[in-house]
Structure formats: structure tokens, C-alpha cells
Amino acid sequence: MRILFPCLAVVVLSVTAKAQSTWKIVPGKPQTSWVADVNPAKPLPEYPRPQLKRANWQNWNGLWKYAITPASEQNIPATFQGDILVPYPVESALSGVGKTVGKDQALWYSTNIALSKPSGTNQVILNFGAVDWQCDVFVNGKKVGRHEGGFDPFSFNITSYLGKGKQQAIALHVWDPTDEGPQPRGKQVKKPEGIWYTPVTGIWQTVWTEILPATHIASTKHTPDVDASQLRVSALVEGAQAGDIVKFVALDGVQPIGEVTVPSGVNADIKIENAKLWSPASPYLYNLKVYLYRAGKQIDYAESYFAMRKSSLLKDAAGINRMALNNKILFQYGPLDQGWWPDGLFTAPTDKALLFDIVKTKEMGFNMIRKHIKLEPARWYYYCDSVGILVWQDMPSGDLGGNHWDMRSGQVSGFNRDKQRTAESEGYYRKEWKAIMDAAHNFPSIVSWVPFNEAWGQFKTKEITEWTMKYDPSRLVNSASGGNFFYTGHVLDIHHYPDPQMPDPEVFGKSGQALVLGEFGGFGLPVDGHTWQDKNNWGYQSFKNKEELLQRYTRSMNDLKKLIPLGLSAAVYTQTTDVEIETNGILTYDRKVMKMPEQTLKQLHQQLYDVTVK
Known part of the structure; x- marks a missing residue:
């Protein structure tokens, strides 16, 4: 045994050295400090599913082969164009590729894994945290199955496809039309600008296998009743x-x-x-x-x-429903958190980076995060559970356009109309929304579901909202954050930039819904040396320095505090970090600069929680 340990070390060092020699981050864009910790031989090595954890598993993140071919090509390529670092999306700098794919092309992956066929009746399950969007999986040249959905985890039993020996060939065919298709895709567009960002194609969460008995626990569901x-x-x-x-x-x-x-x-x-x-x-x-x-x-x-927790509504002395936690009214205040990274796009460079945003949010004195039109990896929610941050979970939007939406001075207008979506488009939405709710159900930090944002693809609002409420009665449902309003669900949520406003409590306070400001702020401050591009960066309202920004934010906190006694239940500030050309973040996109001091923010936010609600 004493002889084997040095040999093993040599092998590991050899594999790591080879991976480092064939992988380089794509230059030209900001990088977070965690890039230095990315090991191309073993990126994101942590167990990816904390809510159903087993010991017998293998992580297959690392360098795979990739090829970009015409979308019509259905055969595994005979040759590949180079290496790609999984699980970073192909457009990202951390992938080592940095190429756009688009609807007219397909992305192929290939790797060989050291995996023997299990003994007896045991089964091998191949798991994917997320692949955007349509994914065909092949093992040893044979198609195992297809998954459609860019945000939800999925698995295939590959036991019967395994060959003799220890080497098994895995290949993926991925097609993603981004904003030229009807599928949920969040803020990805083929031509990024303003509040719309770089496409994300392919594997963007961990790939791993488990060896399980033929009869095994596939999933669990636990719901607290306080x-x-x-x-x-x-x-x-x-x-x-x-x-x-x-x-x-x-x-x-x-x-x-x-x-x-x-x-x-x-x-x-x-x-x-x-x-x-x-x-x-x-x-x-x-x-x-x-x-x-x-x-x-x-x-x-x-x-x-x-965890034991309850998310519900409670009436105050004025008869206005308010958001409550564990049967106590609690003002919920947090940032709009989009979960984008300058080096990994949808994928945080490391697990420590994933945790950083949550810890920093808590240090700034926020008690909530609105996770904006993206489902994060399971470990992100585990950290919210552990650190103690309430989460509003958005459904990723898609099939935008065709709706009327209007908001004037914080008042709900009458120009509301649902979008007419095709049967195909509706099917993609419903399938992925259910999959997202199933995947995230066990995380106690999630206290609210948000099916729609700002009328983006909003359709059959009452039906979708009522289905969501029935499917998970343990949480609040914010029907349409800043969108078209149909007086369904638990929450009436307006967006108002830049100043805080609220729905008129005299008009809407007796509607039975909690009154919420789902987005406001957007105060921009580009920081030289920490922006996505050198010029033409954007904010809802831009400032010249940190002092001006803090003064403006302080004034908004004072205004927000005045709305709470009137019936405001919660508010969401835009946003945690800069994202591409948006410079509205409290942190720069690379997470290296705080634009306002954490301790000052914590003091300002504590004043909101100290407001007495009768």
C-alpha cells in the first residue's frame, strides 16, 4: 500500500497537468477571482443533489470534446473541433470555447468515461443537473433518450447500453433556438443588448453517475406543517x-x-x-x-x-393581508438576483462562488432573494436553506411578445390581456414549470412561486396561478410580478422604477392579496475596469460615484419605510450584481467591488424590519 500512494499521486498530477495544458479561459471579458480555483481536471466536484444524497457516485465534469454542426446533422461526428470544459456553457469564457451556436446549428459533446457494467441487478443512472435546451443522449453510439428543458434536472438509466470493459462512450446532441423558439429561456437572446444577455447552450450543471439497486428511491417529497x-x-x-x-x-x-x-x-x-x-x-x-x-x-x-417553516398571509389591523412567516408578519426585502457570471454565464465558476452571493446578500442585511427567471443548481438553494434567506422563485420566461402591459404611478391599469400561445408553447411552459416545482419543492427557503414576470409570455393567468396554488398549497403564489393583473393568487405585485411605490391600499388593500413592490431602483454605477464593455453601459438611473449612489439609495430606503405602515408587504431592489451591460448591481459583475458598504446597507435595511405593523 505504501508503494501505491505515490503512483496514484503521479497519475492524478499527470491528468491535471494534461487538462491544464489543453484548456485556457477565453480572454477579453471580466473574470471573477474564483477563476484561479477552477481545476480543469475536476471542476465543480461537489455532490450536486443535497436533498437526496448517496455515497456511491462519480462526477464526470471536466474536459470533453465538442463539435458545432448543422442542426440537421443527427449522426455523432467522426471528428471533433476541440475541448470544452464541462459544465460551463459553450458561449462562456470558462468553457474554453466562447462560441455562439444558434438555432441553425447543433452542439455535440463526446467523452469516454471509466465505468464498468455493474454486477448483479444493479443499475447505472446518468444524471444531468441541466442542459439547455433539447438534449439527445447516446451511450456507445446508441440513443438512450431525449430531454427538453433548459433548467430542470433529468436522468437516464444507461445500464443496458454499457459495453464490456471499463471504457464507455458518452455523446450528447444539443439544440437550442434561444429567443427564436417558444421554450422557456429567461433573458437569453441571440443579439444581447440592454437587459438581454448572451445565449447559454448545452451542459451548464454537473454531470454524474450513480450505481443503484434495480429497485431504488427515485425521489422524495417533504412538506412541513407548522x-x-x-x-x-x-x-x-x-x-x-x-x-x-x-x-x-x-x-x-x-x-x-x-x-x-x-x-x-x-x-x-x-x-x-x-x-x-x-x-x-x-x-x-x-x-x-x-x-x-x-x-x-x-x-x-x-x-x-x-426545515419547519410556514409561508402564509395574515391580516393586519386595517384588514390588509400581509406576507407572514411562521404565523408572524415579516417584511420581506431582497435584491433581484439573476445568477449570471462574467466567466461562466449561467454557471458559477466554483461552489465557493455560488455561496458567496448568498452570504454577501445576508451580510448586506437582506432577508430575501427574488431568483429572477432562472432555476439555480440545487446547491444554491441548499446554501439559502443553510444561511437563512427567503427565496421567491421565478419561472423562466419564454415566447415573449403579444401582451398588453401598462403601469402608471403604481396603479394597476386596465390594459391587461393574456397572450395567445400555441399548443406547443403552452406544453413547454407547463412541462417545465411542473418539473421546476418538483425539483425545488423540498427547499424550505423557497416561500413563494412566481409563474410570470412583466407579462413576458403571460398566458391563461388564472388557470396557471390556480394550478400552481393547488399543486403546492404550502407556499404563496405571486401570479405575475409586475405583469398583467387578474386578481388571482396571493400577491398583487407592481414594478416601479426608479422610486419605490405600491398599489393603492385604498383600492387594492381589501382585495385579499398582499401588496408588493416586485422591482424598483436600478441605480447604475459603472466602475472602471470592472465592466462588461468599456463604454455604453446602462442603468435605469446612473450616478457618477459611490457617494451619489449611496445618497440616492438612502433616500429610497426612507421612502420605502413610509410605505410599510400603509400595507406594503415586501420589496425587491434591482439588483445584486451588474449583469453584462447592466450596471445596476450593488456589486460589480466580477464581484470584486462593493458599490455601497455592507454595514451601511445592513443598518438601512434593519430600519425596514423595525417598522411596527399592527
Whole structure:
């Protein structure tokens, strides 16, 4: 054994050196400081799914081969054009490629992985955190399946496609029409400008495999019920047989505090006595162990976690509904967070970078983040759960245009009309919205779903909103943040730039909806040496220096504070960081410059939470 360790070190160093010699970041754009920590032999090595964690897994991030071909080409290319660093999208600097693909071309990936066919009845599951947009997966030249959806995780059982020996060939065919298709795509456009950004094509989250028994836990669902002091749990089991049972064990640290045993797909409740309630002030997480048994024998096991928290509305003394957490009115204030990176686009360069934005947001005194038209990797929500940040989760928009939208002086106008979307477009939206809600359900930090933003592709508003409320009654539903208003859902949300405003409480306060300012601010300050481009950067209202910016922000906080006693439940400031030519961030795009001091911001924000609401 003493002889093997140096040999292993030599092999690892050799692989790392080879990866570094064939990969270089594309120059010409700002870089975050975490670029120096990116190991091309092992980028983003962390386990990607904290809510269903297993020990037997392999990470396949690293250098793959890529080719860009005509979109009509359906055969795996005989030759490839170079290396691409997975999981950074092909347009990003960190991919080492930095090329645009577009609707008329396809992106191919290829790699060989060292993976033997498992023994007995065990199965190999190939997992993708996210691939944008249409993805065909091949193993050893044979097509395994197709997935459509740029934001939700997906998996394929590849056991029957594995060949003899340890080398298996994996290939992907990816097609993404960006803004020339009807699919959800967020702010990506083929010609970036203003508030619209660089396209993201291909793999942009971790790729990994797990070896699982033929019958295994495919997913779990846990929903806290604070009022009843219990946690509702269920599990879906792949390959379940009659008599198979799933046991959930809840733990406070390492101490078991409750358990329940159920068949696959059946709901049951675990009593959580004297629950420690989760909040931004006290983000307590319980551990959860999940066992699968057949005839008394354990055949699968996974680890998870949960929190006890309640998201609801409460009426104040004036009869206006307000957002509440754990049956207490809580003013929610946070930044619009778009989750873009100058070096990785949709993909943070490292796990520490992913955590940084959340920690910095908490240090600035915000208690909430509106995650804007993007679903993040699961680890991002795990960090929100751990750090203690409320999350409003947007649905990524798509199929824009064709709607009427108008807002005047904070008052809701009458020019509301749903978009008429095609059956194909509706199908893509509904499929991905359900997939997103399923993937993110177990994260307690998410307290609100936001199906639409500013009428962007907004359609069948009442139907979509009511479906969302029924599908997940444990959270609030903000029907259309700053969009067309149909008095459905829990929230009436306006956008007003640059100054804070609110819906008229005399008119809308008795509507039964919480009154929210879903976007305001947008104060711009380009910082020399830290911008996406040298000139023509943009902000809703631009300032010359940090002092002017802070004065303007302070004035807005004073104005915002006056709206809270009138019935305002929450507000969202635009935005956490600069994004491409938008310089509205509190931080520069490269995260290297704070435009306003954290401690000053924290003091200003604390005044909002200190406002007494009767």
C-alpha cells in the first residue's frame, strides 16, 4: 500500500497537468477571482443533489470534446473541433470555447468515461443537473433518450447500453433556438443588448453517475406543517414491488426524533414536537434519513434534510393581508438576483462562488432573494436553506411578445390581456414549470412561486396561478410580478422604477392579496475596469460615484419605510450584481467591488424590519 500512494499521486498530477495544458479561459471579458480555483481536471466536484444524497457516485465534469454542426446533422461526428470544459456553457469564457451556436446549428459533446457494467441487478443512472435546451443522449453510439428543458434536472438509466470493459462512450446532441423558439429561456437572446444577455447552450450543471439497486428511491417529497407540528413525507420508488416499504427517520442533529414507514408514493406524517422553526434569523435544518426495505432487508438508502417553516398571509389591523412567516408578519426585502457570471454565464465558476452571493446578500442585511427567471443548481438553494434567506422563485420566461402591459404611478391599469400561445408553447411552459416545482419543492427557503414576470409570455393567468396554488398549497403564489393583473393568487405585485411605490391600499388593500413592490431602483454605477464593455453601459438611473449612489439609495430606503405602515408587504431592489451591460448591481459583475458598504446597507435595511405593523 505504501508503494501505491505515490503512483496514484503521479497519475492524478499527470491528468491535471494534461487538462491544464489543453484548456485556457477565453480572454477579453471580466473574470471573477474564483477563476484561479477552477481545476480543469475536476471542476465543480461537489455532490450536486443535497436533498437526496448517496455515497456511491462519480462526477464526470471536466474536459470533453465538442463539435458545432448543422442542426440537421443527427449522426455523432467522426471528428471533433476541440475541448470544452464541462459544465460551463459553450458561449462562456470558462468553457474554453466562447462560441455562439444558434438555432441553425447543433452542439455535440463526446467523452469516454471509466465505468464498468455493474454486477448483479444493479443499475447505472446518468444524471444531468441541466442542459439547455433539447438534449439527445447516446451511450456507445446508441440513443438512450431525449430531454427538453433548459433548467430542470433529468436522468437516464444507461445500464443496458454499457459495453464490456471499463471504457464507455458518452455523446450528447444539443439544440437550442434561444429567443427564436417558444421554450422557456429567461433573458437569453441571440443579439444581447440592454437587459438581454448572451445565449447559454448545452451542459451548464454537473454531470454524474450513480450505481443503484434495480429497485431504488427515485425521489422524495417533504412538506412541513407548522400548525400541526408535523412533516408530511412520501417517496417514489423505481421498480417497486408489492411489500416494499420506505422508512423516513427525522433527526435533530444525530438524535432521532420521529419516524414513519410507508409504501412507495403514499403520504405519511412524522410528528415534530417542539419544533425549531426555520427563519432568516434562525435557519435551523433537521436531518432526514430515507431507507428502502424489502422483506426486512435494506436495499437502498439516502440522506436528506428538512426545515419547519410556514409561508402564509395574515391580516393586519386595517384588514390588509400581509406576507407572514411562521404565523408572524415579516417584511420581506431582497435584491433581484439573476445568477449570471462574467466567466461562466449561467454557471458559477466554483461552489465557493455560488455561496458567496448568498452570504454577501445576508451580510448586506437582506432577508430575501427574488431568483429572477432562472432555476439555480440545487446547491444554491441548499446554501439559502443553510444561511437563512427567503427565496421567491421565478419561472423562466419564454415566447415573449403579444401582451398588453401598462403601469402608471403604481396603479394597476386596465390594459391587461393574456397572450395567445400555441399548443406547443403552452406544453413547454407547463412541462417545465411542473418539473421546476418538483425539483425545488423540498427547499424550505423557497416561500413563494412566481409563474410570470412583466407579462413576458403571460398566458391563461388564472388557470396557471390556480394550478400552481393547488399543486403546492404550502407556499404563496405571486401570479405575475409586475405583469398583467387578474386578481388571482396571493400577491398583487407592481414594478416601479426608479422610486419605490405600491398599489393603492385604498383600492387594492381589501382585495385579499398582499401588496408588493416586485422591482424598483436600478441605480447604475459603472466602475472602471470592472465592466462588461468599456463604454455604453446602462442603468435605469446612473450616478457618477459611490457617494451619489449611496445618497440616492438612502433616500429610497426612507421612502420605502413610509410605505410599510400603509400595507406594503415586501420589496425587491434591482439588483445584486451588474449583469453584462447592466450596471445596476450593488456589486460589480466580477464581484470584486462593493458599490455601497455592507454595514451601511445592513443598518438601512434593519430600519425596514423595525417598522411596527399592527
